[in-house]
Amino acid sequence: MSLLLDNIGLLVTNEPEQPERTDAALVIDGGIVAWVGTAADAPTADERIDAEGRCVIPGFVDSHSHVVFAGDRSDEFEHRMRGEKYAAGGIRRTVRLTREASDEELLAGASRLVAEMRAQGTTTVEIKSGYGLTTVDEERALRIAKTLTTETTYLGAHVVPEEFADDPAGYVGLVTGDMLEACAPHAKWIDVFCDRGAFDEDQARAILTAGQARGLQARMHGAQLGPSGAVQLAVELGAASVDHCTFLTDDDVDALVNSATVATLLPGVEFSTRQPYPDARRLIDAGVTVALACDCNPGSSFTSSMPFCIAVAVRDMGFTPAEALWAATAGGAAALRRDDVGGLAVGQRGDAVMLDAPSYVHLAYRPGVPLVHRVVSV
Numbered sequence: 001m002s003l004l005l006d007n008i009g010l011l012v013t014n015e016p017e018q019p020e021r022t023d024a025a026l027v028i029d030g031g032i033v034a035w036v037g038t039a040a041d042a043p044t045a046d047e048r049i050d051a052e053g054r055c056v057i058p059g060f061v062d063s064h065s066h067v068v069f070a071g072d073r074s075d076e077f078e079h080r081m082r083g084e085k086y087a088a089g090g091i092r093r094t095v096r097l098t099r100e101a102s103d104e105e106l107l108a109g110a111s112r113l114v115a116e117m118r119a120q121g122t123t124t125v126e127i128k129s130g131y132g133l134t135t136v137d138e139e140r141a142l143r144i145a146k147t148l149t150t151e152t153t154y155l156g157a158h159v160v161p162e163e164f165a166d167d168p169a170g171y172v173g174l175v176t177g178d179m180l181e182a183c184a185p186h187a188k189w190i191d192v193f194c195d196r197g198a199f200d201e202d203q204a205r206a207i208l209t210a211g212q213a214r215g216l217q218a219r220m221h222g223a224q225l226g227p228s229g230a231v232q233l234a235v236e237l238g239a240a241s242v243d244h245c246t247f248l249t250d251d252d253v254d255a256l257v258n259s260a261t262v263a264t265l266l267p268g269v270e271f272s273t274r275q276p277y278p279d280a281r282r283l284i285d286a287g288v289t290v291a292l293a294c295d296c297n298p299g300s301s302f303t304s305s306m307p308f309c310i311a312v313a314v315r316d317m318g319f320t321p322a323e324a325l326w327a328a329t330a331g332g333a334a335a336l337r338r339d340d341v342g343g344l345a346v347g348q349r350g351d352a353v354m355l356d357a358p359s360y361v362h363l364a365y366r367p368g369v370p371l372v373h374r375v376v377s378v
């Protein structure tokens with residue numbers, strides 16, 4: 001089955017030599033981009049969609065989400081808007097409710113959020129565990145996540161749960177022992193929240209290296225609540241991505257340059273916690289690969305909207321619209337070590353989003369407006 005997307009006013013493919021084309025067309029065959037070029041030269045195909053001059057972009061790659069959970073923490077958000085600070089401890093509230101929820105409830109909640117994401121142009125999503133924090137509940141979260149994506153992440157090291165409050169070392173032993181054994185078959189990635197109120201650098205190192213030894217690839221939550229050694233540890237361990245990067249030192253930026261580690265920025269978190277926005281210009285100008293993701297979760301960032309994140313990133317983090325779009329597509333793919341998504345070059349997956357706009361600049365220029373006209377993907 002081949003599909004011709006014709007009459008595209010502006011097409012973004014993220015090809016290095018020519019990332020954007022005007023008056024373009026695209027052929028998708030068997031779910032893969034088979035041809036890209038000028039509309040006037042377009043070949044025929046089994047089916048044709050007339051884009052009527054719209055902008056077409058690659059589907060967003062949202063490389064960071066926590067959508068398997070139960071409950072609501074809007075009261076914490078209200079308190080923050082009145083001046084309270086975000087703290088890692090709130091995670092334990094969601095853990096309590098998630099443990100009580102049925103598999104069906106958790107799957108329904110996660111599916112609803114993934115559907116929200118897709119309606120807003122996201123065609124690849126990563127999903128973490130991390131609100132179970134027992135072997136059974138973490139494994140359950142990953143089994144549910146696995147029905148929605150291949151990008152599943154074991155985050156048993158989200159916080160130390162209440163029952164281990166007096167024995168954090170015992171919890172790290174569980175996360176690197178029985179829990180890892182049970183979860184590894186359902187996960188591609190291992191993650192750790194290395195920050196104040198969660199895990200320190202020694203614990204994070206033990207957790208990530210145990211996961212790597214079990215065949216999982218590393219990623220990290222780091223520098224969300226303050227500067228720490230997390231970013232440099234992520235680089236040292238070859239993590240695919242270090243996420244948040246709200247408080248970066250010059251040494252952190254130096255470590256990220258020429259590393260295998262992407263810096264993933266999460267504008268929804270700073271929006272929802274009133275923390276300072278990280279300076280993406282500093283990273284991009286230094287040559288760091290930067291991604292944007294939603295971090296959809298009930299505590300620090302309850303948005304499923306990549307267009308919202310792009311708008312905030314352009315308005316408050318120093319991205320140009322083109323850089324923000326790249327970070328939300330190709331950047332996310334790099335953060336997941338994927339080369340089949342995040343762009344619309346020949347050979348990549350035909351995940352294309354038609355915007356009700358002549359240009360992707362409108363994603364930031366028209367914040368909050370539902371601009372996704374149609375999502376084309378297998």
Ligand code: NIG
Pocket residue numbers: 066088090091094193221224269295297298299300301
């Ligand atoms: O990425 N930082 C750790 N985890 C989430 C927040 C989880 C929560 O508050 O429930 C995050 O921000």
Ligand code: FE
Pocket residue numbers: 064066221295297
């Ligand atoms: Fe997160």
